[in-house]
Amino acid sequence: MNRHGEIRVIVLGLIQHGDRIFVSEGYDPAKHSTFYRALGGGIDFGETSLAALKREFYEEIQAELTNIRYLGCIENLFIFNGRKGHEIIQLYQCDFVDPKFYQLQSLVFHESENHKHRAMWIDIARFKSGELRLVPEAFFNYL
16 A cells, blocks of 8 residues: 555446436535445456456445456546545446346445445436436446
């Protein structure tokens, strides 16, 4: 780790169904604001981004993915909870294998022992209108 923090390399899966996308809900305590982002997580050393994508979806919501297509790379500089963050995001488009995931209202999953998250389908229009916040902003280029 350098003295300014660390650059995280993560993978996110963009799952679109009609006019909706599948996202998880996050909360920034410093800004008192809720935000949404696609599911995914960190890429481990020695692991490809594709393998990490499949592992993260399986670990978090026990979902298998299909029709996986690489979309591109996003560099994301942000401030979360008052601290600067820097991510390199490998972005993939994908679909769920199990059709039950398309019927879900929402589901709760554990990213770690004390981190509970909610994942849900949200209309893209609600992000585009600014009613809800989708991060990173560059995500809009792929919708």
